[in-house]
Amino acid sequence: AQKVTQAQTEISVVEKEDVTLDCVYETRDTTYYLFWYKQPPSGELVFLIRRNSFDEQNEISGRYSWNFQKSTSSFNFTITASQVVDSAVYFCALSDPETGANNLFFGTGTRLTVIP
């Protein structure tokens, strides 16, 4: 069965601090995709990144970076020099096409508050 765990329910940081959001996943399959989405107060889920299970390269996009480690089944997300606009709920998700299902399995989310 697929499962995504985001152990951090809420995090508060002061502006310009770095923050890492943790994500641990479970799946029995070798081919899968991992995602991060941002949900600002407006409610819309905004796609941030997709990673397939065969690509363990870390990725950096501006102030965002992602660390994928298959050995620990983790896909952590770091925001460098946080800004107030980063305040949102962040969701990690897994899709598992090997099972024939195309739906996403979401974690419970981490609410990030950046204090000015």
Place this chain on the structure above:
Amino acid sequence: GAGVSQSPRYKVAKRGQDVALRCDPISGHVSLFWYQQALGQGPEFLTYFQNEAQLDKSGLPSDRFFAERPEGSVSTLKIQRTQQEDSAVYLCASSRDQETQYFGPGTRLLVL
């Protein structure tokens, strides 16, 4: 281009009423998904369409929930005889490549 749109954005229903929620996917996206998001939780899968075919409805919580996509574009999620536990945000997503899903703003349903 335009993103996924959903209407209405907010819906208040009395217990027992039927509701219909609409989703307009991104043009050209063959896959369409519905999710339910309870307060403080992550979205949970309801159902999936590829074009007009409903390929997976394993997440629909009861037979009061029904979804359709008759022409392979716009989709409607219908909830009959609404109950208080149906109160949630209903999210629609579409994808072109069955990998990255793009979400709409959601419909917030409150059943009184």
